[in-house]
């Protein structure tokens with residue numbers, strides 16, 4: 001055992017983060033990790049045939065060390081494999097179809113990655129060299145994981161990474177944290193702008209959860225992007241993956257798409273209005289605005305993005321002293337937070353407390369017009385939802401390093 005592991009728990013973490021960026025440190029990785037191999041500009045190949053079903057990394061020695069010594073590779077779990085099956089879906093290639101009714105809240109899959117690639121070599125490496133490195137990373141995977149990786153859509157290994165990866169943050173906000181993660185089972189979900197399944201990634205665990213009841217025969221879909229955008233923007237963003245979205249929302253006629261885009265604008269205007277009213281402590285603020293917001297999200301079938309709207313409605317009703325409505329929305333917010341953000345969601349505790357006993361909650365009856373400190377705190381909490389921890393983007397977006405993002409990532413982190 002290395003000296004790092006003899007430290008106290010917080011000490012271990014700090015000590016690990018001080019491991020220098022030198023390929024030589026890779027030999028510290030515990031068995032059966034292999035590497036560093038094939039290093040280029042500080043990024044090397046590391047592999048472990050026994051982690052999950054096999055795991056290869058193209059990253060810095062420091063991050064490989066962090067993964068090998070302190071990150072848990074999850075067991076593959078979820079609902080029984082017979083609950084869905086793979087089949088051809090018109091105009092989308094293959095996809096996943098429900099074989100029984102899958103209930104809202106059921107965890108469909110929980111998976112660990114089989115390949116993690118730091119974003120800098122993905123962007124910067126010379127293409128020939130990069131393909132060689134990716135091929136070596138895939139060759140290190142044991143069967144059947146290697147075949148499962150190769151079954152993903154895409155002509156070359158590089159193309160498969162481009163078309164199937166999710167963004168994974170491995171080291172908080174630190175340099176080199178952003179990685180592309182490949183989860184071959186999850187790659188079989190096609191995209192829909194109004195998905196019936198939500199995904200979240202926490203550390204190395206990718207979790208997919210049903211966001212509404214899904215009848216047998218219906219396709220299981222996730223959204224590769226944040227869905228609350230006008231159709232043209234969604235189509236443009238999705239085209240970066242090299243496909244033209246054919247989901248029902250994208251296939252609407254022009255007049256229908258116009259009406260749908262208007263609804264989205266209406267939602268954004270209402271969110272801004274609430275935010276402004278709570279920020280100003282304006283007398284026009286009413287709890288019914290929260291209810292209307294939830295209604296609009298529901299009308300637009302935004303089942304995968306309900307947590308911010310429900311949390312906001314619960315807080316508004318509590319601030320205005322409406323016990324039953326506050327309790328009802330808080331209960332629903334708890335379910336949505338669990339599905340969309342997961343058990344570590346920052347707002348879960350406060351929403352559970354509000355659902356249990358609104359009158360003891362800090363937000364109870366503190367109308368923003370009263371001007372006291374509690375009111376200001378409640379107002380801030382109800383108003384910050386769109387950009388706060390809950391953020392409407394709780395599902396994240398698929399890893400797509402388009403030109404702008406590539407430049408940003410290089411500038412900010414690389």
Ligand SMILES: C[S@@+](CC[C@H](N)C(=O)[O-])C[C@H]1O[C@@H](n2cnc3c(N)ncnc32)[C@H](O)[C@@H]1O
Nearest residue numbers: 092093094153187188189190191243245246247
């Ligand atoms: C991650 S894969 C999904 C599984 C893939 N259909 C397969 O056969 O393995 C992404 C690819 O699926 C297809 N796809 C997914 N969602 C789609 C959609 N909404 N419309 C059209 N094609 C879609 C595109 O070819 C896209 O590049």
